[in-house]
Amino acid sequence: MEADSVRDPGTMEEKADLEMAENPFEQYIESVRQELENQDPIFIIGIIVALAVVVITFVFLKYFLSSKTVRSAVLLVGLCDAGKTLLFSRLLSGKFKRTQTSITDSSAPYRAKSDRGSTWTLIDLPGHDSLRPQYMEKFKSAARAIVFVVDSAIFQKEVRDVAEFLYFLLTDPVIIRNAPALLLACNKQDITMAKSAKLIQQQLEKELNTLRVTRSAALSSQDGSVGGSVYLGKKGKDFEFSQLPMKVEFLECSARGSKGEEGNADIDSLEKSLAKL
Template sequence: MVQQPSLLVNPTEPSEEDEKLRLIPQDDEDQGINLGSVDCMLAFTSIFIFVWRRGRVSRRGICLVGLCESGKTLIFSQLIYKKAVESFTSMKENVGVLDIASKGALKLIDVPGHERVRQRFFDNYKNTARGIVFVLDSFTLNKDVRDVAEYLYTVLSDPVVSSNRPQVLILCNKQDHALAKGPQVIQSILEKEMNVLRNTQTNQLEAVAEGGNKKSFYLGQEGKNFEFADIRSLRIEFAAASAQTADLENLKKWLQLVA
């Protein structure tokens, strides 16, 4: 029997055949799959950016919301008609087009403040809102603080608002009154009231959630007192204004940035 010579492989010294094989591209099919995956990811990213930008462009609405007699309609008329128009409690919205220099047009919606209809009208326009202006009466806040906080809480915790992330301006109107409170004081008052309201709302929602009907929504940061800065999904600012004296410069600057 003739003994066949054994093949010795030295791992530190590759043979000439090994070098040739190493130069031949391996796993062509796998490379094609990887390249295809990259192409799919790039295509998906492009589609996502296109849809996101299109959504931003289509959301050109600015919703003016707030309680009755907070001054929303007067602000609307000052911006749209450049003058004060006599207003009264309305059960329907006012809609106008506001041209912003170098930014295009915004659709301004004055949402009725009456508690029976305001949510219905807000629901009609919230999905197209690029910004929300919550108007409050700086002079009567102490008397209305509970109602103001409840309405503001409803707006800020709305699932569509949280998802679309429009910019929010809390406009402290009627600053022409001598006893009107400034934006910083109003922010502090509202944060205290919203903290109490949040605890009440959270307890109620948790009680419902135990029955499996509704998931609770927590506004702000758990484990600490309520602060507007803790609502990370929204950018919330405060500003002073006086629609009666046509002092709306802070609002106009905000609209310029939002547009």
């Protein structure tokens, strides 16, 4: 009985070796544990801090990169009846389409006429002043370009309203930070009394300069707060579009076309600009 109860040491060692061979990971963990026990505690703390920094950096980069919005939208904006919706139809299909005042957004894939053939999401936004802010808030972060459509035929009557809408856009922190291309499409050039793109640019610069003065004066007479908006242009200088951080182009076009409903639209300059995005 006593002989049976005594275990052979060699057999126990062989069994332990066999277990270690079957579980190499445990052997590795054990060796690491012993190594750590022999190390200075300060050294171990340093390793833990370094690993924590690596993990935090990785998590931050992953969050930052995943949270960035892909700016692949081309926004058609402007006052009511400027011709945005017809321009939207012409850019997509080339066809004339009778339109009415939009009360919601419309969107569709637009393939640029270029060798690259880039595809953007073309979005037609409502022009009514009560709807503009909420739709701009919804889409401004995704804007790669903003096509601001101006009715060249009645521009003199609408210059103040056009300037106020532009001021709203060009003092928005998100738009200024992202700096999407700004294409001012001076539409309805087929009409005899239409103003040229150059004249529209000059008058808008004057009107925006006046707006900047009056808005700044109104803010300083209150509590001095700018409400999160960005200063338009450069301080101490009259406003010019060249002062903006984004690319700005004034283009002449006609969504209706000089030959009426049966003819083609005169939008080549706009399509060329969109092809460069």
